[in-house]
Amino acid sequence: MDRSSPINPSLSSKLIIILCISMSYAIFGFIGDLLTVQASDATAIWPASGIALAACLIWGRQVWPGIFIGAFIINSWIGFDLTSFQSILHSTLLVSTISFGAVFQAIAGHFLITRKDTKLSSFQSTQSIVQLLCMGGMVSCVISASVGVTSLVVAGFIPFEEYITNWLIWWLGDTIGVIIFTPLTLIFFASPRKHWKPKIFSVAIPLFIALIVVAAIFAYAAQQEKKHKSLQFKNDASELFSHLKANINQYQENLYNLSSFLNHSEVVTRSEFKAFTKRTILQQNEIQAFVWIRTISLADRQAFEESILKEGIVGFKIFDKTTPFKIAPQHDNYSVITYIEPLERNKKALGLNVLSDKNVKETLLKAIRTNDITVTPVIELAQDKKNRPGIIFYRTIYEHDHLINGEIGIHKKHPLGFLASCFYLEDIIHAALANLDQSRVTLELYDLSSHNKPELLYSNKIEPNSFLNSDQQESLSFQKVLHIADRQWKVQFSTRPNYNQKSWSSWFILTGSLIFTAMFSGFLLALSGRNAFIKKAVEEKTKDLGQINYLLTRTNAALATTNQKLQDSEFQFKKLVQTQAAIVWRFDIQKDCFTFVSDGAESLLGYASDDWYETDFWLNHIHKEDRQRALSYTLTAAIDQKKYDFEYRMVTKWGQIVWVKDIVNVVSKNGSASELVGVMIDVSSEYQVKEQTRLAATTFETLEGITITDPNAMVLKVNKAFTKITGYTQEEAVGQHMSFLKSGRQSAEFYRALWKELAETGKFEGEIWNRKKSGELFPEWITITAVNDEHGSVSHYVGIFSDITAKKASEDEIRSLAFYDPLTNLPNRRLLLDRIQQDLLEAKRTNQFGAVIFLDLDRFKVLNDSLGHHVGDELLIQVGERLKSVLRDGDTASRLGGDEFVVLLPLQGDSAKKAADKAINVAEKIRQLLNTPYQLENAEHSFSSSLGIAIFPEDSDQATDLVQKADTAMYLSKEKGKNCISFYHSSMQETADKRLLLEHELRIALDTDQFSLFYQPQVDFTGVAISAEALIRWIHPEKGLISPADFIPIAEETSLILPIGNWVLNEACRQIKEWDSIGFNLDHIAINVSSRQFKQVDFIEIVSAAIARHEIAANKLTLELTESVVADDIDDTVRKMNALKALGIKISIDDFGTGYSSLSYLKQLPLDQLKIDQSFVRDVNSDPEDAVIVETIINMANSLELNVIAEGVETKEQSLFLKEKGCKTYQGYYYGRPMPAQEFLSNIKPKSSVV
DSSP, X not given: OOTTSOOOOOHHHHHHHHHHHHHHHHHHHHHHHHTBOTTOSSBSOOHHXXXXXXXXXXXXXXXXXXXXXXXXXXXXXXXXXXXXXXXXXXXXXHHHHHHHHHHHHHHHHHHHHHSSOOSOOOOOSHHHHHHIIIIIIIITHHHHHHHHHHHHHHTTSSOXXXXXXXXXXXXXXXXXXXXXXXXXXXXXXXXXXXXXXXXXXXXXXXXHHHHHHHHHHHXXXXXXXXXXXXXXXXXXXXXXXXXXXXXXXXXXXXHHHHHHHHHTOSOXXXXXXXXXXXXXXXXXXXXXXXXXXXXXXXXXXXXXXXXXXXXXXXXOOOEETTSTTSXXXXXXXXXXXXXXXXXXXXXXXXXXXXXXXXXXXXXXXXXXXXXSOEEOOSEEOTTOOSOOEEEEEEEEEOOGXXXXXXXXXXOOSSOSEEEEEEEEHHHHHHHHTTTOOTTTEEEEEEEXXXXXXXXXXXXXXXXXXXXXXXXXXXXXXXEEEEEETTEEEEEEEEEOTTTTTTOOHHHHHHHHHHHHHHHHHHHHHHHHHHHHHHHHHHHHHHHHHHHHHHHHHHHHHHHHHHHHHHHHHHHHHHHHHHHOSSEEEEEETTTTEEEEEOTHHHHHHXXXXXXXXXXXXXXXXXXXXXXXXXXXXXXXXXXXXXXXXXXXXXXXXXXXXXXXXXEEEEEEXXXXXXXXXXXXXXXXXXXXXXXXXXXXXXXXXXXXXXXXXXXXXXXXXXXXXXXXXXXXXXXXXXXXXGGGGBOSOSOHHHHHHHHHHHHHHSEEEEEEEEEOTTSOEEEEEEEEEEEEOTTSOEXXXXXXEEEOXXXXXXXXXXHHHHHBOTTTOOBOHHHHHHHHHHHHHHHHHHTOEEEEEEEEETTHHHHHHHHOHHHHHHHHHHHHHHHHHXXXXXXXXXXXXXXXXXXXXXXXXSSXXXXXXXXXXXXXXXXXXXXXXXXXXXEEEOOOEEEEEEEETXXXXXXXXXXXXXXXXXXXXXXXXXXXXXXXXXHHHHHHHHHHHHHHHHHHHHHTTOEEEEEEEEEETTSOEEEEEEEEEEEETTTEEEOHHHHHHHHHHHXXXXXXXXXXXXXXXXXXXXXXXTTXXXXXXXXXXXXXXXXXXXXXXXXXXXXXXXXXOGGGEEEEEEHHHHHSSHHHHHHHHHHHHHHTOEEEEEEETSSOOOXXXXXXXXXXXXXXXXXXXXXXXXXXXXXXXXXXXXXXXXHTXXXXXXXXXXXXHHHHHHHHHTXXXXXXXXXXXOEEHHHHHHHOOOTTOOO
């Protein structure tokens, strides 16, 4: 092999080479990246590009995967973004594109250098050196620079205006890398080594020394540049800090000036305040507002508000920040925003009681203590709802005679008010630091006055651009403490990676040095190449003479060997012809014709030997389907010079097909095939026997059972599948009549028809039931064929069959699943709608009328929730059985899902009235039957049902619409009180539309705060209020008060109950806090919790967060749960209740006595209270049963040491009865109706209140 050609290693060696190239590329890429200067994001030299080109020159373009992997590694290390899945995808695409650019560059350089000569040059001539430096360097490096920079610009990592600069730097770095490191790599790894090894001392070592000197010069220049950059940044940051400090001092000076103005004026009017502050605001537009805050007492509040209104401030009122735009509750003192300028953009804050903000209140108290300016921590300004952080400067103003001897700090207790200036933090920063280049410098502000740790106030930091080598550049930092009145801020400036980006000095030093080194490299290569060229010329002449002598010797030996082989071949050929009784032939490849064919050709194929000498005779007489294959075999053998044999078909002179086996030897001359010698043997009979045997065996042993009988149906042979299906072995079946499989399921008439069809057509195909050896009956699909002999008489019957048991079972199961309810085995919705549609067509055709009855079980959910779904399923099964028992054969009872059933009554009469009469009779029977008690888990349970009827085709001629209208009628029965029957009318659709509208408005109500909580007192036996129940009310802007009975069911069905319930929880907690703060003390406020709320996984966390948010005692809140909530999943209920109790929350069972609670459940639950349902209290004086139930509940609660409260107490007689039976807490209209919070506060005086 020519040592100057690219090396072609084995697969394992190739993988090792690719791995080494990828690692080398990555390592030298790291080194190149270290030389990246701050003037650019590209490096002045990229050694990896030279290594990539050298690898292609040494091992060929096949090593491109190693270049790609190495490029991918180094580019990923430089800038792979792992912050998100999307950023990973973008980074992968960008890195891959840049890596492919590196690959294409190396391949292009290889092509340009070797396009005229594929052999690796030793670069000894001036022309080859120039070709390496220009084509492999400057020209090919355009590719990587263009791909890389374009990708970074498109991805947004480099501004478009910097495209040319970055492209030139990238191209220059790659070019210098090729010029320097391609020769170095070739010197150490290229072959032949005798050409390259001497260059280690003449080229490589001088180059290394030059590179070391360049690196040292660059390091020194970079260090000096870094010092200059640090000094420049420190000066810039110090100047920016001074601007910020000066502005802050000016803001304080403004407040001193304004306070002096107020102190030297007896009375300052609103217009005077505006005039004084206007000039300052115009000069310093970062000031959001100047504010005069007047301190007043509760006694002066009314007079103060009236005076402001007289000034023309329409709608002025004092409000708290916690309840914006609502009248503030009563406090001992208020500090109210009285003047604020400019008024237009700050009007929302006018009237604000600033003491309602905890942070402001602390700041004001500090201002009073220090008699100096104080500053709030970062807060949200009341006049803005954009959540922008702001700060406020405050200074206390006293009445003139409150200063004693002019000494600061000696004053009376109550100030006259406060002056304030308000700012948004970002406005302060933008005004003071207008010259801050945020693209190059970051700013961070920290409040050091925070109690725990420094609090970050402001930061303009952004994520660094991961492809801009930000990790290679140190960030400079400058920080200083700024004193702002009573607070301390830490101001910290830091540089971004592109700070001082326009400094090019070190880059020019490095680039100039590297260009010199590259030129030095070319000079060394040319110099060493000249000496090597002379030495090589002498060696090549000497080698040529030796080669000529060697070739002459080899030629003589080859001629002698060839003569001997020809003699041996001739002897073997003659021996073959004499001993082989077949067609022996010879074929000359050069002349493309047979040179000899034995006489056996005529006896085998009918053609004389002379016929074979015609052109293409052999090929033309091969069967057309085998022609291409035979030619392919022959050509392959001639090329590979190997012996071969193969079988194919030839066509005889008489048109018959003959299978031949052709055994061929290849005769070679001068290293190439010159002649084919072979023998053809007739293998037709052998091939036919083998093929028939194979086909018969394959056909007989299939997955289907096969039986062969004689004409009398006596079994002669069966296959393995027969045994597998029937269980009978071949020994057991052979000799028996086929009737031994007979099942007896089909009649004699069936078999007579079968034999008749066989006799007439010779074939039968159909389904037969047979019996297995085990006695099991099974269906089979069988095809029986009559086989006739040469006289046309039946000689055999062949039966082929398969077991279709599984198929029939699957069909039945699919039909059942598709059309029947799996629980009740009643028709499902699909089958019902199909039957309705058929009956609709029949009704139209015959002018008849039918009916659809839609029924729903009342209170089914309560049973399901309390006793479990398995009991509910048993009830549904019994309902299905009862429905089937009351209907005619032509009627259809179906289950739609849950506890909804539909009954179809087709063709009930020739008028809608007749159909309705019959339908109401059937519906009444169903209602009465379903009202009969059910036996469920050894206990009797009674359920009623609500039914709706739609008549067809009068109400609708579409099946789906008809069922929907019957459903609408059923809901009318629900609204009537359940357990009744209703017909569909057009007015019902209007009701349904109203329901949809109400749901839509309910969602709007949530978003627009249309809800309000009313509070109903809960009193003790003396009639004094001790607690209250919070009841939600919807105050519609147009419809007024909407009853909870109208919208709560819709909220439950649509999941709106969750946000509504959360609102009720937080509003109740807020009200508890507000009332506690004014001394209006109740033992607790109770709220209702729905089933869906309680079942939330994070319900405990939601309640705990609400209590913490409003800072109330947990025992001030009571949660009322219904029995159905408690009974469903008792383990989860107990766990959640224990968690609530651990927080201190009280738990009450609402509407007790209406559900399925048992004493065992109650004993497990950590309850505080039982609430007797008002349905029992209502008739307690007239219904003995209700009286007994109420008394039982009271006694049970007392025995369990639970508090008991009766709701719905509306008369004195009810109250006396409850007191007599031991109930000590009451709720109802007799003691007070539900009322808004303010009315409740005015009318109710709780026992523990201090108001």
